[in-house]
Amino acid sequence: MRFKILAAVMSILLGIVVFSAYSGSSNESTQDDKEIIQKIEINNSSFFELSKDWDGFETVTIDIDKLRKAADKGNVTIKVMGECFNIEIQEKSRLEGENAYFYTGRITGSKEGRSDLYVEGEYLGGSVEPGEPWNVTYNIVHTDERYNGKVVHIIFVQDWEKQRERLEKMGIDPLHFFLINSDSRNHLMSIEIFDFNNRSVFKESYTINPGDTISSPKINAELGQYRYEILLDNKFTFEQRVQADYAADVSSSETLYIYVNDDPEIPITFGIDVS
Template sequence: MRFKILAAAILILLGIAVFAVYSGSSNKDIPDDNDIIQKIEVNNSSFLEFSKDLDDFETVTIDIDKLRKAADSGHVFLRLMGEEYKIRIQEASRYTEDEYFYAGPVVGYNESRADLYLQKNSFCGSVGLGKPRNVTYNIRPTDEKYNGKTVYIVFMQDWKKEKERLEKMEIDPLQFFLINSDSKKHVMSIEIFDFNNESVFKENYTIDPEEKISSPKIKAELGQYRYEIILDNKFTFEQKIQADYAADVSSSEALYIYISDDPENPVTFGITVA
């Protein structure tokens, strides 16, 4: 189990996982008409084996100074997967002397949006094309260097293909765990309500000091569930949990319910993703 983190964090982990096998590969520059982004070819069997999980990808280096100057001018041209896209900057923020954020639509694409995060020597961003393409390019830095420059991975998410993949997956069942860290025995009632506010599970537990109780796995549908928890018929608590697809990086949340001898906080919660 691991604590759930922001969706953005999983993309950085992907870059790290991909480039764990990068060292020792053969690279060469490929000329690019857009000198902000320079594509790099990676010849590595382990890398190519991992790439089967991506819709498409490429490895590049990025000139951060040129990118920032272009964004300050109001328009950025980025060549991604062999295609050039013009981004019209409509939002610009400077967080610190070396941290910038730019955002705006991609010219010629409805409901599109690009988000560009720049630091002094690093960059990450996404370019979502919206309709009719419905694909998103994600750009993330890695720990690798090529000719002294940071190597970036650009990978594409095709949302139509993603939807088809998800529809083939099962929903990960819900599960919760009771942990009594108090020196006293307690009684706890737990009822779970679905997104239609209908009860899908209800049970009463008597839990001894230092005891841990695991619930059965509870069949669920995609969506948010509400836990109503009553301790010793006196204290009522509520917690919401998300049921999700049983995938490696996206599965249902598990709820940990801790009982303590703290009179101000007799019950606390922890949420993890399997």
């Protein structure tokens, strides 16, 4: 379960894929023109676990020094899944005090194509979205394994159309909210939810005792943003927006937590949970 604190500073995290590399004599490698990415051919796929959201993948090692030098000069060419892309770097920055670099650029020859790359030490993470006519996203993640002394990375592709079809089969996750009374008094709370067309889709009033938690029913929704309007004790009005999303493994509709506080200056606070 992932919990988002409102108004918190967002940090960038790169996930580590659990992976065991086969280092026998049947492995082969091929390099791109710049020798930045070296593909590792692994004949036995039982050594790692595939995700059902991947529409293809390859295992590679990456020459981080050559990638950084090319990116610092303004252009980097990388070969992913048999496709060669030139990235014109438009923005670059370094995390102060760290050996970490961010590069953002456009894909040459594509109006909408872009790439975001994050380099930290020996690790590379990020994505390449070439736009039309490819209509895919190539994602790059590092593993905790090494091959010939270099960190093994995985490049996996997600086809936009196939991903849309998968999500549509899952359906939209219903909206859900909780009322939590941390005050020492009873309170009357009225909740009304409006959709993206400002139509009311839910309206209910609750009396909540000190220390109690009230769970709402599941509220059917369509894909989009919804606005909660909360009236406390017929005096104070508060608003909060949440996103209704597909019932996927890695994301779903946001659940709203409404806390009644023992604080006259901040009587209501919110939390949002994505499970």
